[in-house]
Amino acid sequence: MTQGHYTGFSMRVFVTGGSGFVGRRLIATLKARGDEVRALVRSDKAAETVRTAGAEPVSGDLDDAEALRRGMEGCDAVVHTAAMVKAWGSREEFFRVNVEGTQRVVDAARAAKVKVLVHVGTEAMFVGGKPIVQADETWTRPEKPLGLYPLTKGLAEERVLAANGQDGLRTVVVRPRLIWGKGDTSLLPQILESVRKGQFRWIGGGRHLTSTCNVANVVEGILLALEKGRGGQAYFLSDGPPVEFRAFMTQMLGAVGVKAPEGELPYGVARLLAVVAETAWRVLPLGGEPPLQRFILRLMGEEVTVNDAKARAELGYVGHMTREAGFAEMRS
Incomplete structure (x- = not known):
């Protein structure tokens, strides 16, 4: 493997999900430090987005094993950020994109003799188990995750970590919480x-704690994982100490010139409404998705905090972008 940023040599990196929030920032950062980047794209619009960010577009999707193999040929590293990130959808589509798609990325990386694969996971895989309070890497997935996104992201991560050491591939997972x-x-x-529709409410008052991870810190963690991550290991990432959810969201909305609403909804009432809504959407031919879901309540309506001490100790992760600097960047 050609050496990366920390030793002053450039890498050739293949990115999935390059036109997404994390992908765009990652491509721009890789390009700025002198790496060569290719990115998988499904449309002309996505191709233009990744080209603008600094990557060479590779047409195809996660169903296309040949496009993945072609895009990874000659690459030193792969970063897999693409996923179906929804709270609601068909079981078939969730499994096709998040589980089977991830397996195809792993298989292509092995076939292309890529040296390292970093997969972007999520703390959401623990929804359905005990409260996600100061979660660390010793936690195991619940037997029955709540929702298809937690289920399939957990299975995807399992596939990635299981592939460590196969055909010389080192696999590492990063798990940022609440990317912003x-x-x-x-x-x-x-x-x-x-907010625009007048539907926003603070669940239980919104005074609970949350961990957060600015997109710049996500990218920092990904790059460190590429360089220093131990094979077969996962690393939580955050902005540092938790913050009150309501205070954070109010500041984030304020950074884009929007005043946070005052309306509240008791947690018990919200949960009952979510159960009723999910049931209605399952049994009736209703379009779209339920306006309230238990999965979202667990992630946004109660404390979700993670412990990133392992990333700080093993990777040298700092989380250089402070929340204050992140809000200032949003205002700029």
Whole structure:
């Protein structure tokens, strides 16, 4: 493997999900430090996005083993950020994208003799078990995860870690909690839409603690995992000490010029409404997705905190982007 950033030599890196929030920031950072980047794209629009960020587009998707193999040929490293990130959808699609798609990425990396694969996982894989409070890497997945996203992301991570050492491939997982920051095309737009429609409520008052991870810190963790991550290991990433959920969200909305609503909804009432809504959407021919879901309540309506001490000790992870600097960047 050609040496990476920390020894001053460039790498050739293949990225999935390159047109997404994390992918764009990752490509721009890799390019800025002198690496060569290729990115998998499913559309002309995605191709233009990754090209603008600094990557060479490779047409195809996670179903296309040949496109994956072609894109990875001659690469030193692969970063797998692509996933079906939804709270609701068909079991078939979740498994096809998150589990089978990840397996195809692993298989292609092995076939292309790539040396290291970093997979972007999530703390959401623990939803359905005990409260996610100060979760660390010793935690095991619950027997019955709550929802298809936690289930399939957990299975995907399992596939990645199991492949460590096969055909010389080193596999590492990073698990950022609540990714946010400038250029967010995921979390913030959903919140803004909810505010615009007058549907936003603070569940249980919103005074619970949460861990967060700015997109710049996610990228920092990915790059360190490429260089220093131990094969077959996972690493939580965060911005540091937890913060009150309501205070954080209020500041984030304020950074884009939106005043946070005041409306609240008791947790018990919200959970009952979520159960009723999920049931209705399962048995009736209703379009879209339920307005309230238990999976979302567990991630946003109660404490979710992670312990990133392992990443700090083993990778030298710092999380250089402070929340204050992240908000300032959003305002710029």
